[in-house]
Structures are given as C-alpha cells and as structure tokens.
Amino acid sequence: MYRISLITGDGIGPEISDAVMDVLQTINDNLGLKLEIKKLEAGDVALRKTGKALPDSTLETIKKSDACLKAPVGESAADVIVVLRRILDLYANIRPAKSYPNMPALKQNIDLVIVRENTEDLYTGMEFDIGDSAIALRTISKDASNRIARYAFKTAAQRNRQRKVTCVHKSNVMRKTDGLFSRSCQEISKEHADIEFEQMYVDACAMNLIRQPESFDVIVTTNLFGDILSDEAAQVVGGLGMAAAANIGNNFALFEPVHGAAFDIAGKQAANPSSFILSAKMMFEWLAMKNDDKKCYQVAKAIEDAVYGVVRDGTKTKDIGGNKTTREFAEQVISRIT
Ligand code: ATP
Numbered sequence: 558m559y560r561i562s563l564i565t566g567d568g569i570g571p572e573i574s575d576a577v578m579d580v581l582q583t584i585n586d587n588l589g590l591k592l593e594i595k596k597l598e599a600g601d602v603a604l605r606k607t608g609k610a611l612p613d614s615t616l617e618t619i620k621k622s623d624a625c626l627k628a629p630v631g632e633s634a635a636d637v638i639v640v641l642r643r644i645l646d647l648y649a650n651i652r653p654a655k656s657y658p659n660m661p662a663l664k665q666n667i668d669l670v671i672v673r674e675n676t677e678d679l680y681t682g683m684e685f686d687i688g689d690s691a692i693a694l695r696t697i698s699k700d701a702s703n704r705i706a707r708y709a710f711k712t713a714a715q716r717n718r719q720r721k722v723t724c725v726h727k728s729n730v731m732r733k734t735d736g737l738f739s740r741s742c743q744e745i746s747k748e749h750a751d752i753e754f755e756q757m758y759v760d761a762c763a764m765n766l767i768r769q770p771e772s773f774d775v776i777v778t779t780n781l782f783g784d785i786l787s788d789e790a791a792q793v794v795g796g797l798g799m800a801a802a803a804n805i806g807n808n809f810a811l812f813e814p815v816h817g818a819a820f821d822i823a824g825k826q827a828a829n830p831s832s833f834i835l836s837a838k839m840m841f842e843w844l845a846m847k848n849d850d851k852k853c854y855q856v857a858k859a860i861e862d863a864v865y866g867v868v869r870d871g872t873k874t875k876d877i878g879g880n881k882t883t884r885e886f887a888e889q890v891i892s893r894i895t
Pocket residue numbers: 569634797798799815816817818819820821822827828829830832876
C-alpha cells in the first residue's frame with residue numbers, strides 16, 4: 558500500500574486533480590495496487606483560508622506520505638513549490654519530452670529528458686533593491702552541480718537510448734557561475750566513459766530544440782535555463798497540456814505538471830488533464846525503482862498506454878486539436894485502465 562498526498566492547487570488545479578483522483582481510484586480498483594490518497598490544500602486558496610500558502614498540516618501530511626502529487630498553484634507558487642523543493646531537498650527536476658502518434662509534434666522521433674538543477678541559481682529569492690536598481694544573486698555550487706550531473710548520467714544510462722548527456726550553460730558570458738557548472742559536469746563525465754558528453758550554450762540549445770530536437774537524449778542544466786527550455790521542449794512535442802515533471806530527492810519525490818494554474822481556462826472543463834495524469838505515471842516509475850516494485854512499473858505503463866492510446870485514436874482536448882472536455886478525456890483514459 559502506498560500513501561499518496563495530492564495538492565489540488567488553484568486555477569485548473571482542482572479540475573485536473575479530479576481526473577487524477579479518478580485514475581488513481583481505477584488503479585486501486587482494477588489493477589490491484591492499494592493506494593491511500595490524501596487530498597491537501599496549498600496555494601492561493603489555502604493562503605486566503607489559513608493565512609499560509611503552505612499550511613503546516615499540509616506539510617506534515619506530505620512528509621508522512623510515500624510520494625506527493627501537486628497540481629499547479631497560482632500567485633503563491635513560489636511559497637509552495639520552491640519551499641517544498643527546499644524542505645524536502647528535491648534537487649533534480651526531471652522533465653521528459655517525447656513525441657507520440659497523432660500528437661502535434663515538430664518531429665515524430667523526439668525522446669529527450671531535461672534534468673534541471675532545482676535548488677539554486679537565480680531562484681533562491683536573493684534579490685535586493687539598491688537605490689533605483691535591483692540586483693539578484695546567482696548561486697551555483699560545486700556540490701549541487703556534481704549531484705545533478707551524476708543524476709543526468711544515471712538517467713542516460715537507465716534510458717539506454719542515445720546514451721548522451723548535453724550540458725547546457727552560458728559559460729562564455731557567466732564565466733564564474735556557469736564556468737563552475739560546466740567544469741563540474743565535465744569532471745563527472747569522466748566517471749561515465751560509456752556515456753557521450755557534449756556541451757552547448759543555452760541559446761544554441763534553444764535553437765536546436767526546434768531545428769533538430771531528435772538529436773537530444775539527456776540535457777542537464779541550471780535552474781532558470783531548465784525552466785525555460787522545458788517549456789520550449791513541451792511545445793515541441795505538443796504543448797504544456799501533455800507536459801509532466803518530477804522533483805526528485807534522495808528519499809522523497811513530488812510530481813507535478815510543467816504548466817501553471819492557467820487561470821484563463823479555469824472552471825471551464827477546458828484543461829488537458831494529461832500533464833497531471835502523466836505526472837502520476839512518473840510517480841509510479843519512481844516508486845517502482847525506489848521499492849523494486851514491478852507492479853508499479855506495470856501501473857506506469859498502463860497509464861502511459863491509456864493516455865497515448867486515447868490521443869492516438871483521436872480523442873483530444875482543445876489544446877491539442879480536439880473538442881473533449883477535461884472530464885470526457887479523463888473518462889476515456891480511465892476506460893482503458895483495466
Ligand atoms: P506559470 O508562470 O505559473 O508557469 P503561466 O502564466 O506561464 O504560468 P500557464 O498556466 O503555464 O501560464 O499556461 C500558459 C497557457 O497554456 C495557459 O494560458 C493555457 O491556455 C495553456 N495551458 C496550460 N496548461 C494547460 C492544460 N493543462 N490544458 C490546456 N491548456 C493549458
């Protein structure tokens with residue numbers, strides 16, 4: 558039995574959370590994997606109700622669970638996800654981008670994953686006003702760079718695809734910070750002679766993601782660049798509505814869509830729940846690996862097959878060229894989990 562904490566979030570969060578809840582219930586009922594799901598509040602609604610974007614009770618329940626699913630939150634996002642990443646030391650942000658049949662992808666043979674450092678860079682909130690100017694401090698440490706580089710090489714070996722790691726930075730301009738990141742990745746590459754290693758400036762990477770996305774296998778990069786490149790990569794394979802992510806630490810992991818709360822379509826049943834359902838798929842893969850549990854692998858595969866089977870057969874939400882509502886799409890996915 559696995560205890561799963563589920564933050565329902567803001568904007569489209571509650572709608573896509575309903576879809577995920579139904580998928581998890583179906584897994585419990587049809588696939589025989591026992592799950593105990595605790596719905597939790599965090600974000601703008603929680604802030605209004607309790608005065609805290611991340612209420613203590615939510616944090617305590619997450620800590621007692623085996624893994625956390627988190628829907629997007631709104632304005633208070635930084636007070637939820639950035640804090641959770643820090644408290645739970647979720648240092649690796651994993652964002653896959655893969656083309657599937659009948660999806661509006663740039664090319665049909667894309668299969669890459671972005672491994673983004675999750676704890677430092679310009680996202681630590683160290684910003685200051687100085688007179689009429691504002692400054693931000695960028696921290697890049699050797700320990701964090703080594704740790705994420707090791708994770709990237711491990712991922713390339715496990716995927717066993719092109720067996721290639723591309724280190725992305727801008728060390729010709731940010732010589733100290735990105736220089737350190739680049740050297741650290743280079744150093745760790747020596748521990749993995751069987752994995753190809755290349756380096757690329759971030760502007761070139763942004764261009765190559767459009768020009769030849771199929772040439773990438775594993776991209777390892779710093780926090781801000783990873784945030785931007787993963788939105789781009791998501792669009793290259795069909796858009797944010799399909800984009801799932803994992804935040805992984807040594808002992809715990811949190812899974813969430815790449816996109817934000819999308820207030821423009823909230824409450825209209827217009828959201829594509831795939832991003833969150835596929836985040837649950839990533840959760841079961843992680844649980845499978847952590848606990849050496851084959852059943853979880855089967856569940857992850859069943860979720861992936863169901864989502865992409867539905868899309869392949871032409872059932873789609875508006876963002877990917879269809880006319881199904883969030884609920885209708887989710888019902889089709891659920892009907893395939895048997
Ligand atoms: P953030 O800065 O928090 O990432 P954002 O303002 O960049 O948020 P998102 O919420 O990520 O914006 O969404 C960008 C646009 O993509 C939305 O306006 C919405 O139309 C679309 N979008 C995002 N997620 C989905 C989804 N699951 N289904 C359909 N469309 C989506």
